[in-house]
Amino acid sequence: MFFLSKLEHKLRLPPHKLDMPIEESITDELQSIFLDKVIPKLGLCISVYNIISIEGGFVLPNDGAPTYTVVFRMIMFRPYVGEIIEAKLIESDTKGIRLSLGFFEDIYISSYALQQPAHLEPDPEIPNEKFWVWKHEEEEDLRVEGNEIRFRVISVDYPTIPLEQDQGSKPFAPMVVTGEMNMEGLGPASWWV
Amino acid sequence: MKILKANAGALTNFEVYDFLHKKGASVDPAQRVMTKLRESELKVFDHLVHTAACNQTRESIIEFTEKSKEFNLAKSEVVNIINIRPTDPVEAAPCIEDYLERMDDELLEELQTMINTVLPPRPERQMSEEDEMDAS
Numbered sequence: 001m002f003f004l005s006k007l008e009h010k011l012r013l014p015p016h017k018l019d020m021p022i023e024e025s026i027t028d029e030l031q032s033i034f035l036d037k038v039i040p041k042l043g044l045c046i047s048v049y050n051i052i053s054i055e056g057g058f059v060l061p062n063d064g065a066p067t068y069t070v071v072f073r074m075i076m077f078r079p080y081v082g083e084i085i086e087a088k089l090i091e092s093d094t095k096g097i098r099l100s101l102g103f104f105e106d107i108y109i110s111s112y113a114l115q116q117p118a119h120l121e122p123d124p125e126i127p128n129e130k131f132w133v134w135k136h137e138e139e140e141d142l143r144v145e146g147n148e149i150r151f152r153v154i155s156v157d158y159p160t161i162p163l164e165q166d167q168g169s170k171p172f173a174p175m176v177v178t179g180e181m182n183m184e185g186l187g188p189a190s191w192w193v
Numbered sequence: 194m195k196i197l198k199a200n201a202g203a204l205t206n207f208e209v210y211d212f213l214h215k216k217g218a219s220v221d222p223a224q225r226v227m228t229k230l231r232e233s234e235l236k237v238f239d240h241l242v243h244t245a246a247c248n249q250t251r252e253s254i255i256e257f258t259e260k261s262k263e264f265n266l267a268k269s270e271v272v273n274i275i276n277i278r279p280t281d282p283v284e285a286a287p288c289i290e291d292y293l294e295r296m297d298d299e300l301l302e303e304l305q306t307m308i309n310t311v312l313p314p315r316p317e318r319q320m321s322e323e324d325e326m327d328a329s
Binding site for chain 1 (some may be wrong): 194195196197198199200201202203204205206208209212213216231233234236237239240243246269273276277279281283284286287288289
């Protein structure tokens with residue numbers, strides 16, 4: 001799930017941070033720039049792991065703050081193809097299900113990648129809620145729900161930023177993970193234990 | 194920003210959990226108010242606290258990587274197993290690519306026994322075992 005990536009960045013350190021020890025203030029500045037942002041092909045930035053080198057510190061003309069060239073390692077969230085991840089169900093609709101990891105919510109499993117045969121059923125208790133249900137041989141129907149849903153990663157995509165978005169459509173997701181759970185052992189953990 | 198090395202090493206969930214824990218993350222709400230960690234880091238920590246990572250130790254992971262060499266597992270599969278910590282051969286099977294060709298049921302059972310002895314059990318399972326003992 002997590003990888004380390006080595007990055008180099010030229011950053012401008014705001015003067016109000018100059019009273020802290022330099023490593024701390026640079027880490028702080030890097031965190032505000034990178035954290036929670038997606039770098040295409042590298043994944044979602046989680047945290048700065050360590051700083052390898054700091055160079056520079058020159059003050060450029062017309063600027064009131066020093067500029068440093070920093071080489072550092074960052075923890076990235078980047079699931080690889082074939083990885084098994086456990087996530088929580090957020091919503092189910094006609095296209096499939098959407099799962100979340102708390103810090104990352106764009107995991108989609110389309111309906112044909114669920115354990116077959118599966119069909120969408122409205123929830124008897126809560127109106128307007130639907131659940132996917134797996135009909136497994138002679139046993140009773142098993143619902144796709146819960147907090148420990150295991151799936152296998154098929155692909156990780158980084159769509160480009162759209163120039164225009166219609167109002168009311170889903171907010172743009174810079175990183176999308178697509179998964180499948182039609183293998184033995186995948187799906188809610190309660191199905192197999 | 195320049196990317197010097199896109200992949201400088203894989204991290205298991207335990208290593209990320211340990212890193213955030215050392216930085217000051219915790220489940221206790223009183224502690225959380227005082228940490229310097231950002232919201233997103235705390236969310237990652239919250240997710241990892243519910244997985245097998247919170248029980249593991251560095252020594253058990255090193256031991257497991259050593260012993261898994263006998264089974265000819267790829268590095269990604271070893272990381273998968275450490276992160277998921279299966280309790281049953283049925284749970285371990287998806288972690289291994291093409292397991293039907295490379296392993297038979299016996300080998301899978303052996304792998305599962307090795308996992309059970311080396312890696313600490315997951316937190317929820319510990320609770321359910323306690324419930325079973327109380328019930329009996």
